[in-house]
Amino acid sequence: MSSNCAPSATRYRRRSHHAIMGATLELVSEVGYSKLTVEAIAARAGVGKQTVYRWWPSKAAVLRDAVLHLCQDASGAVRDIPDTGDLAADLKAVLRATADTMSHPRYDLPARALAAAGIADAALGAQLVSGILEPQLRLYVRRLGAAQRSGQVEAGIDLRVALELLTGPLAFRWLMGDAPLTHAYTDTLVDLVLRGLAPRPS
Amino acid sequence: MSSNCAPSATRYRRRSHHAIMGATLELVSEVGYSKLTVEAIAARAGVGKQTVYRWWPSKAAVLRDAVLHLCQDASGAVRDIPDTGDLAADLKAVLRATADTMSHPRYDLPARALAAAGIADAALGAQLVSGILEPQLRLYVRRLGAAQRSGQVEAGIDLRVALELLTGPLAFRWLMGDAPLTHAYTDTLVDLVLRGLAPRPS
Structure with missing residues (x-):
């Protein structure tokens, strides 16, 4: 059971992470940093706000990682x-x-x-x-x-x-x-x- | 009459202008650009909001002139x-x-x-x-x-x-x-x- 469940949880986490990064980059391009909110990022990524806050303490931290990923890509x-x-x-x-x-x-x-x-x-x-x-x-x-x-x-x-x-x-x-x-x-x-x-x- | 009135009006305008520039610089240092408002600038400068809007269309324009004055000073x-x-x-x-x-x-x-x-x-x-x-x-x-x-x-x-x-x-x-x-x-x-x-x- 755990051998089926763990990869799926990992996949979910990876997909959520990826969706949050993408949503952050899209939104900041559309509305600018001052109007960017964690709520809007979560909604665009299709995850709960708490999922974002589990990984990042603030919108600044999400954006920093999103740009960092972009640089690496x-x-x-x-x-x-x-x-x-x-x-x-x-x-x-x-x-x-x-x-x-x-x-x-x-x-x-x-x-x-x-x-x-x-x-x-x-x-x-x-x-x-x-x-x-x-x-x-x-x-x-x-x-x-x-x-x-x-x-x-x-x-x-x-x-x-x-x-x-x-x-x-x-x-x-x-x-x-x-x-x-x-x-x-x-x-x-x-x-x-x-x-x-x-x-x-x- | 106009010889008394005009210099006084000019003095008032000059004083208001100076106060708005100073208030803008103080406020942006205190609260940052995103929280800067024309209302707060007017209140700090002791003038009406309409006095600010008579000379500048937006907070960006006020700040630009305030920094420009600062550079010249x-x-x-x-x-x-x-x-x-x-x-x-x-x-x-x-x-x-x-x-x-x-x-x-x-x-x-x-x-x-x-x-x-x-x-x-x-x-x-x-x-x-x-x-x-x-x-x-x-x-x-x-x-x-x-x-x-x-x-x-x-x-x-x-x-x-x-x-x-x-x-x-x-x-x-x-x-x-x-x-x-x-x-x-x-x-x-x-x-x-x-x-x-x-x-x-x-």
């Missing part, structure tokens, strides 16, 4: 930065993929709502930084560190500041929506930043 | 970028002043609330970009353009992308609150960016 998400030995090519590939993900409506609206909520609310902001942003930034530090060791980046350059030259402009352009996130833009960004990071002829 | 606001001929010194002075302003609680909370609202709402975001962001970015284009003409910046470099290497990291660090906006940071940022912009020895 996105084909263009930065799970790792390749190291082919060609730093410019590797960074261009990653920044193009990141720009494509950020520009995609499925990601853009929920991630924008979450970012806005985190900017206005310091506690949520700190969670987003430690849970989403910092793990991504560490990938850049690792890749730039490898390039520094192989002599493609000047020794002594502060890699934390260096990586922000890549991620800061892209992220700020995305948040402001003041100019398009084209591949031509991200390629120019990489070329200009690497001019500054390259070792000087001695 | 702030001693560290970028009204112009000096041109002493020393590009690094001029940019360091401006970025230090900008970081100081952004870090100041009087500016930080209202400007953060406004930025968050603009990120979540495309129409408001477009107003902030054209009314606040773009005029600032044009100052950088002008200063970098002068440096390009005097041979301190490589010819052919896209100045719009170049300026984002300065403003993007600083703004994104401010919005994320993931690392402090120190003068050491902004100086390092300027040095690293100018390494990339400097003409290559031919």
Whole structure:
């Protein structure tokens, strides 16, 4: 009996979880973060409100996990930065993929709502930084560190500041929506930043 | 009679305007943007709700003008970028002043609330970009353009992308609150960016 029951309960949990994530992303795109409620998420997902609250303490926590799942699903998400030995090519590939993900409506609206909520609310902001942003930034530090060791980046350059030259402009352009996130833009960004990071002829 | 009446009416309008701006900044810092209302602004400013609506169509418009006034008041606001001929010194002075302003609680909370609202709402975001962001970015284009003409910046470099290497990291660090906006940071940022912009020895 339990061998029949347990997988079904697991399946139910998995289906509910998946439905809640999807409902959250749809709703925040439709009504915005300030009008998002746990009640509406539960109704759209076809589960009870208590099912949502069993897993998440607040709408902020549901949205954070929904965007996190979305990032992990996105084909263009930065799970790792390749190291082919060609730093410019590797960074261009990653920044193009990141720009494509950020520009995609499925990601853009929920991630924008979450970012806005985190900017206005310091506690949520700190969670987003430690849970989403910092793990991504560490990938850049690792890749730039490898390039520094192989002599493609000047020794002594502060890699934390260096990586922000890549991620800061892209992220700020995305948040402001003041100019398009084209591949031509991200390629120019990489070329200009690497001019500054390259070792000087001695 | 009109010579007595007009200045008094003008004084009243000026006082009301000033009180509304101050009340808006205080309230958004206290309760956040989503709980900010025109009613509460009017009550705090000691004016009728209709006085607020006579000048502004929405709470977003009041907050935008309040932050704009604050920027213009702030001693560290970028009204112009000096041109002493020393590009690094001029940019360091401006970025230090900008970081100081952004870090100041009087500016930080209202400007953060406004930025968050603009990120979540495309129409408001477009107003902030054209009314606040773009005029600032044009100052950088002008200063970098002068440096390009005097041979301190490589010819052919896209100045719009170049300026984002300065403003993007600083703004994104401010919005994320993931690392402090120190003068050491902004100086390092300027040095690293100018390494990339400097003409290559031919």
